[in-house]
Amino acid sequence: MTLTRRTMLTGMLGAGLGLTACTPSGPTVHASGDEDADAVASTPAATPPAFPTVDRTIATGLAVPWSLAFLADGAALVSERATGRVLRVDGAGGVDEVGVVPGVAPQGEGGLLGLALSPDEAALYAYLSSESDNRLVRMPFDGGLGTPEVLVEGIALARNHQGGRLRFGPDGMLYVTVGDAADGSRSQDPSDLAGKILRVDADGQAAEGNPFGTRVWSLGHRNPQGLAWDGDRMWAAEFGQDTADELNRIEPGGNYGWPAVEGAGGDPAYVDPIVTWPTSECSPSGLEIDRGVAYLCALRGQGLWIIPLAGDGAGTPQKAFDRELGRLRCVALAPDGSLWVTTSNRDANGTPGTDDDRILRVVI
Known part of the structure; x- marks a missing residue:
């Protein structure tokens, strides 16, 4: 299918501190399939909730916390990229290795x-870089x-473009x-497994129903991390x-x-982004969706993008923090x-403060 490009809508200004609307140099929302992009952006289903605020800092002094996997008791298992440690962090700020x-x-x-807990919490899955490869x-x-x-x-292993997100x-x-x-x-x-999104069963084998009969679910990716x-x-x-x-x-x-x-090339051989x-405004890593709104972490862009979703399309993104x-x-x-949102200021590309890296509790 051919997807058309449009400029992003303006005027959905944030009502509070820490939220900014898109600018002409900001994000672009593209049409989804046969849907009209303006209709998608204006539908009530695409209206974002109130802007997020930081309720409190949960933990400080971490070394590039990369992934969060929540336990049923409300604590989270946290991976540290450089140390190889898995930490248990609870809502009161307790941190245990x-x-x-x-x-x-x-x-x-x-x-x-990436980390992912099995549904029964009896096993922890991890994506890691070894001396010779990336592995699950x-x-x-x-x-x-x-x-x-x-x-x-x-x-395949290199110094960059690892991917690494795991989710059930x-x-x-x-x-x-x-x-x-x-x-x-x-x-x-x-x-080749590189540049892909994989879908596997609990033993890491190709899941039943995969489109190619292999572990591959989709292809043509550069570095997906959310x-x-x-x-x-x-x-x-x-x-x-670039x-x-x-x-x-x-x-x-x-x-x-x-x-x-x-980006969006309009070539029917490929699926264009939404x-x-x-x-310079994003470098997206973590992604979460709650009640029809996507929350997207920006590394280089240093903020949290809020994208209201409407079916297979999206409304106008706004940026918090x-x-x-x-x-x-x-x-x-x-x-x-x-x-819960993690900072990544100690990853050699940021400017860490004295309490970085942190885990923050954010409320809507």
Whole structure:
């Protein structure tokens, strides 16, 4: 299908401190399929809730907290990219180390990245960079970490473009974002796991119903690091190179165009993004969706983008905490309905304060 480009709507100004509306140099909302983009943006279903505020700081002094996986009791397991540690952080600010994942070899953007808990909380899945590859491992979890079992290995490794987000979908399958390892040709090679979103079962095998009969769910990605669902609609956030960062609606078997296309190319061979940003305004990592609104962490853009969703399309994005908190890496919906957001100011690209990195409790 051919997707058309339009300029973003203006005038949805935030009513409070920390929220800014789009500017002409900001994000662009693209039409979705046969829907008219202006109609999508103006529908009541696309109206965002009240702007978010920081309720309190939960934890400080962390070393690049990359991922959050919530336990039923409201605490979260947190990965530290460079140290390989998994921490248990509770809502009162208690921080305890539950284990160090063996085999983590940090280099560049690699290290201990995504975490996902099995639905019964008996196993913790982790995406990590070893000395030779990126890999998916599973560890028994009983309050501490057991010995890792390698489920998927041989994923291409480079100093950047690792991907690394893990999330269980509403279908019970585990989804894995994988970067192109700084080699765009891998993204279009269906036999290569790099530059893809994977869908696997609990043992890391290709899930039943995958479009190619392999682990691959979608292809043509550069460096996707955000995954979330709005009902049964799957969304992913992806780093661009020079021009456009992306929020994509993920279709099974969809080809998202990299390296032939960055942003919206209008080529019917590829699926165009729903929203794009100039790379200076975003660098998207973590993604969460709550009540039809997507929350997207911006690293280089240093803020939290709020995108109202309407079906397969989106309304006008707005930006919260613009340059106030520094680089934001992960956002996750806590059991109590709040959002937990992690900073990433100690990742060699930020300017850390004395209490960085932090986990913040954000309320709507």
